Amino acid sequence: MNILSIDTTADVCSIALVLESKHFVFHEHRPREHAQILLPEIEKLLLLAELRADELDLIVFGRGPGSFTGVRIATGVAQGLGLAAQCPLAPISTLQSLAWSAAQMGHTDIWVALDARMAEVYFAPYRVNTAGIPELASAERVTSLVNIETLPGPSTVFIGSGWATDYATSALLSQRVQQGVLAQQLPSALASAQLAKVLLAQELLVPVAPELAQPVYLRNQVTWTQKPKVGA
Numbered sequence: 303m304n305i306l307s308i309d310t311t312a313d314v315c316s317i318a319l320v321l322e323s324k325h326f327v328f329h330e331h332r333p334r335e336h337a338q339i340l341l342p343e344i345e346k347l348l349l350l351a352e353l354r355a356d357e358l359d360l361i362v363f364g365r366g367p368g369s370f371t372g373v374r375i376a377t378g379v380a381q382g383l384g385l386a387a388q389c390p391l392a393p394i395s396t397l398q399s400l401a402w403s404a405a406q407m408g409h410t411d412i413w414v415a416l417d418a419r420m421a422e423v424y425f426a427p428y429r430v431n432t433a434g435i436p437e438l439a440s441a442e443r444v445t446s447l448v449n450i451e452t453l454p455g456p457s458t459v460f461i462g463s464g465w466a467t468d469y470a471t472s473a474l475l476s477q478r479v480q481q482g483v484l485a486q487q488l489p490s491a492l493a494s495a496q497l498a499k500v501l502l503a504q505e506l507l508v509p510v511a512p513e514l515a516q517p518v519y520l521r522n523q524v525t526w527t528q529k530p531k532v533g534a
Contacts, residue, residue, distance in 0.1 A: 303359045305497035306344065306383070310336040310376045311368025311396045312416065312463065316491035319347040326351050327492050336375045344383070355387045360509060362498045364489055366394035366518040367424040367442065368416060377517040384512030391515040392507055394494040397462075401428040401436035402497040403486055404461045412436060415464025416488075418444050423464030424520055425450060432460075433504060435497075438469045444520040447471035454478050463487040 313333035317340070319326040328343045347354060363380035366373040377393075384391045397414040404412045410430040415423040422444050428436035440452075447469050454460075454475070457500040461484040471479075501507035 303499070304353060304357055305360045305362060305495045305498065306346070306347075306358050306402070307362035307491040307498070308340065308376055308380060309364035309399070309489045309491045309494060310340060310372040310379075311364045311366055312488040314488045314490075315339055315345055316489065317341070317347060318382065318490075318492035318495050319351050319353070320492070320495045321351060321353070324351075325492065325495075326534075329490060329492070330454055336372055340375065340379055346386075347448045355383065358383075358387045358389045360391060360392055360498070360502075361387070361512075362394055362491070363394045363497050363515070364396045364399065364491070364494060366397050367444065367517070367520040368489075370374075370519060373519060375405060377515060378475075379384075384515070388438060390509035391512050392498045392502075392509050393515055393517075394498055395426075395442065395518070396489045397424060397426045397442055398428065398436055398438075399489045399494040399497055400461050400486065401426075403490060403493045404459055404484055405430045405434060405436050406493075406496075407456075407484070408461045409484075411455055411459065413458055413460050415447075415460070415462045416425040417463040417467055418521075422446050423462075423467070423469070425464065427452070433500075435500060435504065435506070440518060442518070447475065450475065454482075458482060459484055461486055501502060512527045
């Protein structure tokens with residue numbers, strides 16, 4: 303299976319082209335440049351892999367939560383490429399993607415938080431099941447750190463940029479985060495592609511037609527308005 307995976311939901315522009323026996327990655331901290339560099343860098347990876355866009359079997363994209371503009375870019379580009387290549391899309395949660403990265407390090411109790419600005423984070427706790435897949439322990443939400451009332455367990459690890467902020471939090475949670483925060487702060491397109499493959503194999507992910515792919519923002523006041531598709 304030939305998979306193109308993209309994530310522009312944060313300051314990193316992350317792209318992965320995953321083939322049967324090898325993969326190609328572009329993963330750079332390029333804030334506010336996603337719209338300019340995403341398509342050219344995708345084209346470079348396709349050339350490097352000697353692969354045409356119409357040979358793609360699946361396009362994975364970070365569907366959010368994350369930066370409003372970044373989520374829109376990822377969704378719009380994925381839709382445009384999917385329509386042009388006539389291949390389905392797999393929306394992947396940015397929080398679950400980060401939880402997957404932590405699961406690959408052997409962790410099973412994972413709290414994910416991405417900086418949502420305005421003293422809030424996008425937050426979700428995950429437990430890794432027997433198949434190695436991070437499952438939500440409670441729903442994704444946007445919240446302040448002080449409003450996270452459940453206490454982490456002794457084996458909980460913390461991943462994501464939300465734990466590196468200076469937002470107010472309880473003394474106990476702050477102490478636990480300092481003890482168990484992982485280095486990775488932002489989603490990786492390669493991790494999302496790997497997660498998508500596992501979810502597909504377990505029949506836990508159903509790809510959708512490009513026009514049906516939807517982003518997730520979590521903030522109630524933000525709605526998705528369909529725009530002309532890039533590359534359509």
